Amino acid sequence: MRSIGEMARSSGLSVSALRFYDGAGVLVPARVDPVNGYRWYGPEQVDEARLLARLRRAGMPLADIRLVLAGWSSTDSELVRRLLQTHLRRLERGLSDARMEFSTVRALLDHRENPMAPPRTATIRFTVGAPELAAALDAVRFAASTDPELPMLGGVLLDVEGGSLHAVATDRYRMAVAHVGGSGDAAPRAQITVPSALADAMRALLRDGGSAQLSVAGNHVALETGARQAAGQCLDHDFPDYRRLVRLPAGTRALIDVPAFRAAVATGPVRTAETPEPGAAPSRLSVLKVAGDGTVAVCADGDDDPDSVAVNREFLLDALAAGARDQLILEFGAPTAPMAIRRTDTEDTFSLLMPVRLDT
Template sequence: MAGDGLITIGGLARACGLTASALRFYDDCGLLVPVRVDGMTGYRYYSEAQVDRGVLIRRLRGIGVPLEVVSEILDGDSARAERLLDDHVAELAERAREAAAVTRVIKAEIRAGVMLSAAVLAAAIEQVRSAAALDREIPVLSGILVESSADSVTVTATDRYRLSTRAMVPVRPSGATWSAVVDASDFGGIGSWLRELDEVTMRCAGGELVLTGGGAERRCGAIDAAYPDYRAMLAGLAAVRTRVVAERDALLAVLENWGAEQIVFFADESGLFVRRNGRIEPSDTEPQASEPQHIPASVTGPDTELAFSPTTLRPALVSAIGPEIMLDIAAADAPVVVRSANDGDLTTLVMPTAIANSKEPRA
């Protein structure tokens, strides 16, 4: 309390259930002006009669009455104050009805799931499925991560040596954000069914991924485990030093009959040179490395040499989108990013291997 029956701003704040900063704001708005302000200190002092006004302001603001309407209620006659309150309550009721209607639509969309082109989903699953682990040493890596957000659906798989991720634009987005890890074997026979459909709806329910289309439903069990943070892996990639753009089919044709032999790449300004480098598995005989084969390619950056296991490289090339592939190379011992030269939807990481011998890549 202050002298002359006045109340300090702190005292009024306690009495009204407001904060001192709110009282200063209401002073600036002209809603609750102190009866005196000390010219030296700037302290605000209020009368006891202003406590009721402060409580009323708090209650009106608590139900969302706008400041200008609060002022009219406080300073107008009782009949006008009642009309303004009735109008505000009616507006709140209308907003509640609108919110309920929007909520019903969103709930229906959540239950319905996200709608995709069935052909696009089938292609995406096939493109990433081969990157899932074949063994069950780490069970979650034998699965495909399916993520649905407001504007995209992403499927991702990795076996630690290769990573493939594909983003798709939904025909109709879902009202929910969710993710599920689906056993890759559950997706094995689903492609033929999807290719018979125009569109498919996908949702996550009861620990399963549910796909609906053409009057039929398919359910895939989910793996209850945390998936590796592949986005952090992608964000943490080293800067690209050398970029190679080549025809995918030409590269696959060279590799087609090389079996389980290490594949060595050498890239320079004249293109891409590829040779086999002997078997990765032990053998009674020591096979000779092949003569390098030249593949026309656009190469930017310093000359580079690196090797791959065919079990990781071939699937990455087979699943690539489009006639050309782009290889982004940071180092001979860092993941190589494989993607389409004209379509960035599919991104694959392939881990190089150590070169088995030191022979020069070209004759």
């Protein structure tokens, strides 16, 4: 017999998903302890759970999955084949409808011309303290995308306007924003996306302190510190309007001691969830909630508080490290809203982590 935790590890389904499927009558444990309520599964149920996980990833409705599992256990292959074929036709119809809608959206996109960044024609120069720019790059670099299918996210956006520079990076599942003040030409706003490799080369120049000068001419960007320079081409893509993405309603804030909280996250319980990327290994999640005394707890298996928020544990540890402070503020909105990791000394440098649903 396997415990629910062992069943989760063997099947790829999360503990909360197994509880849900038990309650829905789809995958009922072989035995439930009458004293403590612990669920126990038979060895033959591992294959059923894996089959269930595959069917859910394929989007099959629970009512059909219940019949597939019943037919599977009774070797009723004809029923199973008919259900699979019916669902496949449903998916094909849905894909056809989605293609039609996407074609309409693409046509609308082709007819609108509203690039976020203004054309870069004049040379723009911006001077900033090297330590401050180094800190800004350190605060956001971890969130840059490595997905080759989304090249517009494969770097760090430098957004210069007046006496301010914002550095921004995102991979869709997390976003980091950092602000640093400086001085520059009285020019219109300039937004350039620096490839990750060039951003790393720029960061390497900023180790000796002093000041640094950022210059942009057309699609060429350079950073100079004294006699040294890192230069190259900007990414030839428009970065999404990050300002719209960071407009979040106010949430519950909790001040955390970063070293202690990092240790709690690194050693605390985790749950597994399927990643949205095909073929990727399941992600490991930390489930967080704000306790009554204002502290943030890492929830154990079995704690299904509806107000808890699940986030990718690796991403959370990266964001805590990038915060570079002994104290940070965690801000929680709804369980489906991004969780913010903010500094105590500024509102302009922060990270956002997208939550992960636990009930699928």
